[in-house]
Amino acid sequence: MNGLNRRKTSLPDLYYEGYLEKRSFRDKAALKRWTALSGNTLFFFNSSKDANILDKLELVDFRSVTDDPTRDSNLDKARFNVHLKERSFKFTAPSLEARELWKGYIHAVVELSLPSGIILLPGQTRDLQQAVERERERRRLPPPLPTPPLPAAALPDEGGARSHAAYNGPLPECFVKATRVEAELLLEREAGRGNLLLRPGGHGNTFTITTRGGPYESYIQTLPRDSEAR
Incomplete structure (x- = not known):
């Protein structure tokens, strides 16, 4: 390209x-x-x-x-x-x-x-x-920012990616279906409304946190619903 x-x-x-x-x-x-x-x-x-x-x-x-x-x-x-x-x-x-x-x-x-x-x-x-x-x-199109905190079960630790119990509650208002580049541009354009977006991750049932001006992204992994019965 x-x-x-x-x-x-x-x-x-x-x-x-x-x-x-x-x-x-x-x-x-x-x-x-x-x-x-x-x-x-x-x-x-x-x-x-x-x-x-x-x-x-x-x-x-x-x-x-x-x-x-x-x-x-x-x-x-x-x-x-x-x-x-x-x-x-x-x-x-x-x-x-x-x-x-x-x-x-x-x-x-x-x-x-x-x-x-x-x-x-x-x-x-x-x-x-x-x-x-x-x-x-x-x-x-932009979601309202700033946003409420994520549920405790879905928050990552300082190490980034780790397994969590499946979260079946409502998604926070900061969630947006966007690519990394689209999320970064959205945060730059709407700088006065917040500095964090939650978007779908690239590996199965995962989410990715994209922050404005941050040095890295954090990844949140969730388990499939049918895994709870195992």
Whole structure:
């Protein structure tokens, strides 16, 4: 699987991507990065074929996206600014059309509405509307966090995986059917709502705890129900 496909798999809510030059208002030099808008976060890569995330910019404290009237030495390029609550960032797009699309998608997924004052083709407007609908659906999916503690019979010790009595009670609200990558992205995007998810393990009747910013995952093993009679 090449880098582009791996990135699209790890960033399932990918709305728009392309090269941008990025710097904050405090930086003197801009860095050219392949940029992907996934959910309400910008992810930065070395190139279009790279699957390793170099940096990210969460748009949760978004205030506005505006044109930057200063001109680049390359007259084909166009600049715009993204203003957050605490900081602002300057971006340079390869063309005027690319700038308008970036502004449109950023506004659409953050504000959940089509932007005004941006001239787009009918097909581009339709794509923006689809991004709004997908983002609305995505925001309804995350489970509420933080969560109640797990039952004592299901808690792992410091050694990680160990056998436990079968747990047949209700699953906690932190349980989500997701892969490791999906769980990590969910925790990053919803950082203000908690730092732990319980998801299905990869070995039979097991669960896996994924934590945000943790050095490792813990595994909880449960026995099949019919094993109780043995």
